[in-house]
Amino acid sequence: MAASNQPTYPHLPPKLILMSTKAYFSPAHTINYLKSLLDPSSGIIPLPTSDILFGLIPDFLSIHPCAAILSEHSQSTSTSSKHPQQWPLHLGAQDSFWEPTYGAYTGCTVPAALKTLGITIVEFGHAERRRLLSETDETTAKKAAAASQTGLIPLVCIGELNAPDLQGPMSMAVGNAMSQLTPQITSLLSAIPLHAPVIFAYEPVWAIGAAEPAGVEFVGPVVQAIRQVVGKFEKTRGRTGVTRVVYGGSAGPGLWSGRTNGGMGLGEWVDGMFLGRFAHRIEGVKDVVDEVVGSMA
Numbered sequence: 001m002a003a004s005n006q007p008t009y010p011h012l013p014p015k016l017i018l019m020s021t022k023a024y025f026s027p028a029h030t031i032n033y034l035k036s037l038l039d040p041s042s043g044i045i046p047l048p049t050s051d052i053l054f055g056l057i058p059d060f061l062s063i064h065p066c067a068a069i070l071s072e073h074s075q076s077t078s079t080s081s082k083h084p085q086q087w088p089l090h091l092g093a094q095d096s097f098w099e100p101t102y103g104a105y106t107g108c109t110v111p112a113a114l115k116t117l118g119i120t121i122v123e124f125g126h127a128e129r130r131r132l133l134s135e136t137d138e139t140t141a142k143k144a145a146a147a148s149q150t151g152l153i154p155l156v157c158i159g160e161l162n163a164p165d166l167q168g169p170m171s172m173a174v175g176n177a178m179s180q181l182t183p184q185i186t187s188l189l190s191a192i193p194l195h196a197p198v199i200f201a202y203e204p205v206w207a208i209g210a211a212e213p214a215g216v217e218f219v220g221p222v223v224q225a226i227r228q229v230v231g232k233f234e235k236t237r238g239r240t241g242v243t244r245v246v247y248g249g250s251a252g253p254g255l256w257s258g259r260t261n262g263g264m265g266l267g268e269w270v271d272g273m274f275l276g277r278f279a280h281r282i283e284g285v286k287d288v289v290d291e292v293v294g295s296m297a
């Protein structure tokens, strides 16, 4: 019987807490940061990994030593499986090339190489890459397709450019955002295998690197509309893969639970959080983890 060349994918739990260090840290800093996350005194690890995916997405130079640390950590704490999916946190990459495997692609990192290190998630289409490197929906979809074909989970950033006008009707604000988000979603879903899992990171471009995240009263209905676009695609095109939607853009402690937002918690709307600057302090990560775990009790 011919071997199936359909890739298998890591389990995608219902809740996700993801952190990207972008290019903020030196490799030595990232290694110390990872060690702090893993240190029992931080009170973060272990998490119930079948319910929550906790993931760190470091820069490319730091990936190899981070993978070695995680592999060693899981060997010292477990007598059973040492598979990367049993590591205390998932390791992601901030990009990969649109060819799935090795070749003459100077300066590129192919998904096959990432997979050998235990990487499970690859981020694509971040607003910073779209702005600084002219990445488009098309290149994002091509890259995500190559990662999907390799059995990695694409984490695809989508977002509208301008802040909404909240003086007018909310339906209009959401509609304006969706006019930019819908093609970002459908071009991506059209490129990956129908059974491939995907994580969409809804990151309103105007809310990245800001003092405050976008308001829950706006993000909630936008995320609902994103899910409708995905649902329609599933119905009309036969998509069966799991889709999760997380929020990023100045996300930090208090947002999930609503503690800092008059009780309106984002946790009711999204499947997870994608942290940037507010993960730089280990205590901030611990706060967010506690909020997510607390909401699942």
Ligand SMILES: O=C(CO)COP(=O)(O)O
Pocket: 020, 126, 203, 207, 208, 209, 210, 248, 249, 250, 251, 274, 275, 276, 277, 278
């Ligand atoms: O872009 C982000 C995550 O990808 C969020 O970054 P900030 O939290 O720094 O806004």
